[in-house]
Amino acid sequence: MKDAKQLEKLANQNRKHIVEMVYRAGVGHVGGALSVIDILTAIYENEVDFREKERTRVVLSKGHAVPAIYAELSEKGIIDPAWFPTFRQINSRLQGHPFTRDIPETDGTTGLLGQGFSMALGMALMKKQTGDTHRVYAIAGDGEMQEGQIWEALMAAAHYKLDNLVYIVDYNKLSSGHPTNEILNLEPLKEKLSSFGYHVIEIDGHNMEQILGALSEAKETKGKPTFIVANTVKGKGVSFMENVPKWHSSGLSDEEYEVAMKDLTKKEEELAHAV
Template identity: 45%
Template sequence: MQNDTIAILEEMARKLRVSIVKTLHKSQSGHTGGSLSAIDMVTALYFHKMRHNPADPGWEGRDRFILSKGHAAPAQYVALAESGYFPKEDLMMLRRLGSHLQGHPDSKVTPGVEVCTGSLGQGLSMANGIALGLRLDSSSSRVYTIMGDGELQEGQVWEAAMAAAHYRLDNLCALVDANMLQIDGEVAKVMNVAPIADKFRAFGWHALEIDGHNMAAIIAALDKAENLKGKPTLIVATTVKGKGVSIFENKAAYHGVTPNDSELKEALVSLGCCEKTGCF
């Protein structure tokens, strides 16, 4: 991996964090912490790993992405806007009546969104179905999904984990945004899901463990997943909820809370914005 590629992706992730914070400040409703923890993975997928065509969202040869932790929709929306699926100004309409950017991903109205998510625990099943369908068509497209670690408490995830291994879906790569916090507090205290990688290995998956904010590690894991055959691959990415904005980091309270005016300023400074860069 070229160092400059990593640097470009890191800068993109920073830019998308700025976009997430501004979008959520405008909407005054939505999920800040989990969007910021997932954005490095989302960046690596949309701006490096996945084959996709913003001018033709339904292009048959595309790789598929499902945001199973649908509450992190702002992370997907800023990536879609930056990719060119729709104008960036649309982000300012997030969660408004009549907007094509619904509170949680809705394939009926948002170009580039494959399925509807938001009710946790269902994305992996849908990813499995797409992976089976692609295999029937002898397609080389791959399927990616990002789940939350709290989401793994949903029983359906484990039904789907069983099925993906049973059907040897090696065209599927699931990522866990393991920020270790959920609405009511620490995942380990609310309902422990650890050890995640061991559980998936026991279910018949390849499992990789990485730092979910290390762009080089994310890219390396995605590349490795593509070459692991015979089983689906899980990437457990340890992350920090609210990553990149010090006042939000590691705070369960910012699960579903948006920045107010002064927090927006602090956040933008935290993300390297200043009057000179013009990103205020």
């Protein structure tokens, strides 16, 4: 198990990987990958053991943020970093959305928004029925929470009292071009989820101590599924990307790439000297 400090360093390294991939490809959903990477790093590093035949599963329902998974799977030794320059190219294993045929460790072929929660629901049900005690995590974007299938899955998971299931929303408040809640208001989100029968935890999705605390609290919750509302910043870690809608999906110029890597290198140095 890695502690918060170790995970913060890994997450920052993963941000570098994300920026590198999108820069080389000339296109990619960089903003949402940067907002979700802290959560994914914590889950994969401390909850997933790929050596196990039956293991914890992670479904990235917001599949367009897949550079975050590729970055972390490279840290886990599943993906060779030499593949990064092939991101989103024809015949590359690193496609623009998770594809389990090429990389089974991604756990769910996602991209059509709204389906990942249903996939995770099925996995959690099967684990309950077979006595597998491993957990299932599924992460949606906040814009994705406007999909009807999400709420069908939410009702079903609560009905079956799936306490081995943890749903997470990457609540960065921005959809592809406008503030999420101006398009279709999700609030009051916590109250809605509680009324559906969830144990709801709200955190700063970039605070590793809070992330670890929420994952631990979810494990201790019995008789109902957990929903983590993770407040995040789109484009987190790169100064000119934070809270800017353009970076939902966009390539980087040479100059932007240099600034982004300087920002992340500076953060890396700060973390190295942190007490």
